[in-house]
Amino acid sequence: MKRYFYIGSRMAAIVIMLMMTAATALAQNVHVGQLFSRFGHARGCKMVEMHDTELKGYSLSVYKSLTYGRRQQNEVNSRLMSDRKHAKKIREVVDDGRIVSGYYMMPPVAAGCNRYILFSNTGDGSGAVIYIEGRLSPDDIMKICYGK
Numbered sequence: 001m002k003r004y005f006y007i008g009s010r011m012a013a014i015v016i017m018l019m020m021t022a023a024t025a026l027a028q029n030v031h032v033g034q035l036f037s038r039f040g041h042a043r044g045c046k047m048v049e050m051h052d053t054e055l056k057g058y059s060l061s062v063y064k065s066l067t068y069g070r071r072q073q074n075e076v077n078s079r080l081m082s083d084r085k086h087a088k089k090i091r092e093v094v095d096d097g098r099i100v101s102g103y104y105m106m107p108p109v110a111a112g113c114n115r116y117i118l119f120s121n122t123g124d125g126s127g128a129v130i131y132i133e134g135r136l137s138p139d140d141i142m143k144i145c146y147g148k
Contacts, residue, residue, distance in 0.1 A: 062133040070125030
């Protein structure tokens with residue numbers, strides 16, 4: 001005997017809205033975000049995570065940084081290249097045919113709340129990845145990185 005479950009139109013609308021919210025949240029994730037949970041407590045890595053903080057006079061919603069070693073380099077580079085495909089703005093420093101540093105501006109989380117992935121790779125295979133969310137322009141990112 002088959003049983004059918006009926007939900008009212010109001011309940012159906014709520015379920016659909018929840019599903020859409022979950023899909024939107026997943027779409028906002030960045031591939032490098034998984035590096036923080038995977039390597040944040042790994043030997044030879046260092047992670048810093050702050051929420052609702054200030055950096056050089058700029059208000060940030062999220063700040064995450066990860067320094068990593070040679071063992072993690074391949075996965076970090078792979079995830080950076082995945083995020084690069086979805087970046088709105090790309091700034092890279094290339095040395096001897098190899099990307100050594102830069103930033104990717106990702107699609108915003110909400111109106112005015114931009115997301116950035118900053119990265120640096122050293123010649124010995126170690127490096128750093130930084131993820132920032134906040135009301136920052138690309139010029140603000142350049143001032144944070146290179147300003148006095």
